[in-house]
């Protein structure tokens with residue numbers, strides 16, 4: 001006797017999402033109810049009734065339930081990238097230099113960087129399609145802490161450290177006070193961790209330059225609660241739920257504080 005084996009349900013692929021999941025993600029019905037709607041012939045894909053539960057919905061497909069078009073809920077994406085030196089924090093570069101796009105996973109929805117790092121700066125770069133959170137994290141009024149590890153020429157004097165704590169006058173503005181930790185002092189150069197809450201263009205480089213200690217290398221170790229950990233140079237990973245919750249809290253706590261003042 002031959003036994004009939006039930007066909008394996010189709011899995012989501014990069015090319016598409018299972019129809020029942022697509023309907024439930026859009027908030028129309030539970031996954032089980034979506035199965036019923038499909039089985040009852042209420043669901044059309046590109047105008048054709050489909051009763052196949054495993055139908056894959058591909059980008060651009062039009063789905064309706066009893067004639068009501070369904071809009072998919074776009075998945076929100078939160079990535080941290082270990083940006084290498086020699087890569088532009090832009091989606092396209094007219095001068096054809098390498099950009100962060102090359103380092104993103106293939107087939108993901110469009111994400112944008114949360115702020116930017118210089119071409120010659122490495123380290124933590126958040127990428128997301130959650131525009132609201134990105135704006136909040138970047139808004140100067142919420143002042144998210146960013147920590148950089150700088151290799152600088154020479155050694156900081158006590159006066160330099162005081163100036164960095166109090167705020168260094170630059171060409172067009174005075175940088176707010178920074179936290180400083182001298183990690184090591186070698187002959188001719190020092191390694192210093194600096195935490196700032198502003199995010200002006202080339203700010204860290206200009207602060208050290210103004211004090212006569214040009215930056216030789218710069219790596220962002222931390223953006224708010226998100227750090228590099230053991231993420232390799234040029235690699236990306238999704239934020240963990242815990243990291244995402246922490247990031248949301250940072251923006252929120254600072255937003256609440258700003259509202260109260």
Ligand code: URA
Nearest residue numbers: 118121202203204205
């Ligand atoms: N400050 C800098 O000078 N460069 C960066 O890339 C980030 C902060």
